[in-house]
Amino acid sequence: MSEITPDLVRHLGVLARIQLNDDEVTRLTGQLDAIVDNIAKVSQVATPEVRATSHPIPLANVFRPDEVGETLTHEQVLQNAPDAADGRFRVTAILGEEQ
Secondary structure (H helix, E strand, C coil), X not given: CCCCCHHHHHHHHXXXXXXXXXXXXXXXXXXXXXXXXXXXXXXXXXXXXXXXXXXXXXXXXXXXXXXXXXXXXXXXXXXXXXXXXXXXEXXXXXXXXXX
């Protein structure tokens, strides 16, 4: 049994700046008590011999080697652009910026 009391829940509510009525305090006391009990059970199982894992299945990144291939010319890149200027895409100003 954990040490979660209604007074502790009220104190946590004050720290979190949450107004809790009596029904909410009662409900949260039981819920937080169950959470703390479950964490205690996990802590009992987690011994130094048990290796910590972030994923149950080992993962490995699969990357292909970088190989230089054919690239597009400036003209090919800009041919379907709605607007271009000086070899670049031209876009409208955002966030009130002036051009």
